[in-house]
Amino acid sequence: MSLFSKVIQNIRNSFSRTSSMQSVEDYLYYSQVKLQNFIEQRLDKDLGMQDYLKNVKYAPVEDFNPGLEWFNVTEPLSFKKHLKGKVVVLDFFTYCCINCMHIIPDLREIEKEFSVEDGLVVVGVHSAKFENEKISSNILAAVQRYNINHPVVNDANSEMWKNCDVQCWPTLLILGPNSNPIVMFTGEGHKDDLRVCIRNALKFYKENNLISNHQLPLKSAYHFLPELKGPLLFPGKITNFLDENNHELLAVSDTGNNRILILKDDGSILQQIGGRKLGFRDGNLEEAEFNNPQGLVFLNKDILFVADTENHAIRRIDLKKLKVDTVAGTGVQGQDLHGGKLWTSQAISSPWDLCIYRTPDMDLTFHPDGNPPVRNVLIIAMAGTHQIWALFLEDTVWWKCKKYPAGTCINIAGSGKEENRNNSYPHAAGFAQPSGLAICHTTKEVYIADSESSSVRRLHLIDGKVTPVVGGARNPNDLFAFGDKDGALFDAKLQHVLGLAISRNERILFVADTYNHKLKKVDVAENMVTSITIPSVDIKGGSSTGLREPAGLCVSYDNKKLYLADTNNHSIKVLYLDSNQNVNKIETMTLRKACDKVTALDKSKYDIIIRNPLQVSCEGGKLIVSMDLVFENGLGLTEGAPQTWLVDLPDITWSAVPLNGTDLKNIDLVISVPVSEHAKENNVDFIFNLVTCTSETCLPKSFIVRLPIHYQNEKKMSVNEKLTVAISPDKMKIL
Structure with a gap:
């Protein structure tokens, strides 16, 4: 038919x-x-x-x-x-x-x-x-x-x-x-x-x-949102790097907050990149903007690449020069199924995960001694076009001795049709929203979490062949073969898997089986998946440890821990591994600030109106704030002029959603308040930049509504606060 x-x-x-x-x-x-x-x-x-x-x-x-x-x-x-x-x-x-x-x-x-x-x-x-x-x-x-x-x-x-x-x-x-x-x-x-x-x-x-x-x-x-959510909001992916001093750095895509966090392995936050505003902007670490970032990978201790998913771009964070730039994508969704353009001239579609493949340059003409230099290739799970792409970071000779100039961004596997089709020819294969990657350097293969086919696939980086690992169905058009069943190849069943990580000996592939809310492991030699039992109690807090749509994970460099982005629990879990690669204990990572907040915002130019202090629990919680602006004495907003507000929080362990906006009729946000380490006053500042007018003149209004926060020994974890601010030509006040 x-x-x-x-x-x-x-x-x-x-x-x-x-x-x-x-x-x-x-x-x-x-x-x-x-x-x-x-x-x-x-x-x-x-x-x-x-x-x-x-x-x-x-x-x-x-x-x-x-x-x-x-x-x-x-x-x-x-x-x-x-x-x-x-x-x-x-x-x-x-x-x-x-x-x-x-x-x-x-x-x-x-x-x-x-x-x-x-x-x-x-x-x-x-x-x-x-x-x-x-x-x-x-x-x-x-x-x-x-x-x-x-x-x-x-x-x-x-x-x-x-x-x-x-x-x-x-x-x-x-x-x-x-x-x-x-x-x-x-x-x-x-x-x-x-x-x-x-x-x-x-x-x-x-x-x-x-x-x-x-x-x-x-x-x-x-x-x-949960009362004791912490500073993260739907973290998507996590990766790590071991520096020359054997210190393990972690990078987390704090997806819901549109930012990247750099952590120590004890949860200390070293740096925040982005997060002040959803958008698409390069620049220093504070002014950079992201839109739902997902996958990330370290090239070295100074360079981190990010799949900026809803900006349809690959971003590069230079932690030494403290800047962010774009290396692929235009900020607009692309429809190209082939690619081949250089750097930011190549439009891409919803990149979801990244890994680095290090390969010897195959151009032996220039390496007669037989010791070619190693080239770095960024492998991209391109969820939006159901393909696997590569960004060549250096001039590289690769498959079939073809030369790819530095900056070439190109499809290396997948027809673009949404299907679960394995094939000996990479562009005849089909993927269904690939969303997770793990590189195996020993066998020169990349494992792929193919989310919409609920399977794990394998792309051979020597010849481009695509083969099954576990999950999915033999019929390449069947994208409904999901479930929760251990086993080998197609007998195994997963449900919308998003995250992968490979053990240090590259024999075990860990799988975040996202919609089954489980962690699983695959024997890659046998194509056999088994579920991993997670302890029911967090060793640190004694709370329940049930996972909720985990989406990203990585293995510690000593192979004794897994770091897991437990997305819908807004947390990073640390899972301790035994010699058989099973989990024997689990704890939730506590995020804490490692340095004082630095801000470029000059508040001396703003008029400040202060509300009476608001009492919150010293155990942290949730603050729901809504605000109405009332204009008096002939004052009103200038039609067509830009009107903006944003919230400035005390430090990096606080978070708010949304953080800013342009709709003055619906200022409604939720602030996550951290546990108090010291009994001191904090200020939450609502910063307004408005253009107003009377019948005679235009009056720009830049002001701050300050909400002092006092910690108290009380158990109330959720506080609702409604503010009304009256604005007239010559003054402002909180009603």
């Missing part, structure tokens, strides 16, 4: 259970065909869209079933009440899917342009692929991790998916103000078309008095 025939058959099957569709042809138009015809006839997107809206007459979709669990709202939403009078975008997604992740920035940008008051509401409909993704606590963590601020519903049994005849992830369905379907988009890359549709739909329905400006009962999912 051809692919088109399969699509038609799926439509016929859907048609048999959907009363709102009058024919198979109508269903096809319900996608993008009919809209495209109107646009082509009018030769103008806006005119074509207006004509389309006058003619489209699909029956309303069924309402959400009662009893579903919702996020970012205080009560379940319905089309009859909350969404009546709104243009609604239903985003059908599953949080493991890289294509679904690519949609999130597009939606965030559109939501900034069209607000709820304007009449637009985006609703995430989470229809899971994996069993683990049906659990509401895991969806909540994903909503927090990916900074999703709109309402999300757990469509655990895919009822809304079926009601709307959705066929794949991601799918976007635009509905009118009476839950009437307008158009459906499948896949990613529709941002411009979405914007045209939404703008014209709002205009059309407003002219017909069908749009309402009412608010929704929103409540940030960040409010449900």
Whole structure:
């Protein structure tokens, strides 16, 4: 059966259970065909869209079933009440899917342009692929991790998916103000078309008095972060390096905080890189900006490479010169499946993990003594295009004696099709969202955590052959062969594995079996995986040690410990290994500052207004702060001018989400307060840079709202604080 025939058959099957569709042809138009015809006839997107809206007459979709669990709202939403009078975008997604992740920035940008008051509401409909993704606590963590601020519903049994005849992830369905379907988009890359549709739909329905400006009962999912979370927020990956003095350095991608931390092995934080703001910016360690960084690897003690995933870039951190620069990627998602351009001229897509392969230069012409120099090649798990890429850091002669100039960034394995296909020819092989790497120098192989096929694969770096290790299915098109079963090759089952690390003797491969919340090990000679039992009690704190979606790990240089990024527990776990590579004890690493905070922010230029001290527990906890700005005596914000705020925390062991923003109507953040080492006052500063005006003049306003924090011997771990700041032309005060 051809692919088109399969699509038609799926439509016929859907048609048999959907009363709102009058024919198979109508269903096809319900996608993008009919809209495209109107646009082509009018030769103008806006005119074509207006004509389309006058003619489209699909029956309303069924309402959400009662009893579903919702996020970012205080009560379940319905089309009859909350969404009546709104243009609604239903985003059908599953949080493991890289294509679904690519949609999130597009939606965030559109939501900034069209607000709820304007009449637009985006609703995430989470229809899971994996069993683990049906659990509401895991969806909540994903909503927090990916900074999703709109309402999300757990469509655990895919009822809304079926009601709307959705066929794949991601799918976007635009509905009118009476839950009437307008158009459906499948896949990613529709941002411009979405914007045209939404703008014209709002205009059309407003002219017909069908749009309402009412608010929704929103409540940030960040409010449900753990009380004693610590400074990390969804750490993704961890790596290490042994310096010339046998001191082990650790680097952690603190993904949710958009920063990289450099640690000692005792948890002392030596340096923070980035973290003040989500963005894409090179520069010194403080001003650099990242966007959900994941994999990282040391080239040496001074150079660290980072897979800056949602910036679609590879960043280089120079710890000696104290600067960050970009070595590959443009900051915009690329679609190239081949590559071959140099350095930052090569666009890439969602790099997720990195490792360094050291290979002798194969150009013997220049090395007649038979001792060629070793070249460094950065291997990249390119999740966004389902491939393995390489960045050649030096001029290198490699496969088939082909010369790659320094800076060449190129696909070395994978067709770009999302599949679990092993092959003797690297570009005929297929991967499914590769997300973890581990290099074996002895056999010159790289092991790959192929997350969407729930398998571990092997790429031979001598000839490019791709072979199975454990997990997945023999059928290369079966990406649903997941589970939790020890065994060999395809008999073994994993669930969305993300992290790998190889033992120092390179005989055992440790696996973070992410969606099974487990640690496993693979005998690489036998292709045999077995589960590792984790002690149930943390030796340091006596607390439970259950893992939650661990995503990254590395082996200590003495081979006696594993460092594990326990992502949804917001922590780094230290697992102690016995001689059989089993875990005999576990502890949570306590992060502490190793030096005083250094900041480049000059606060002397700001007016400071101070609230009375706020009491928090000396055992740490969570501070939820919301702030309203009230403008008085004819003062208001200058329309179109930039308005920004950010929060400045006492030191590196504190964290906040979000750290900054431009929306002054919804200043709502959660601050993680660390355990008090000394009974002293700390200040949390909210820094505002506003452009205001009266009817006569413009008045820039730069001021700080200071919140003094006092530690007390009390057990209250969660504190809510609501502030109202009145701003007039000549003064400011806290009401």
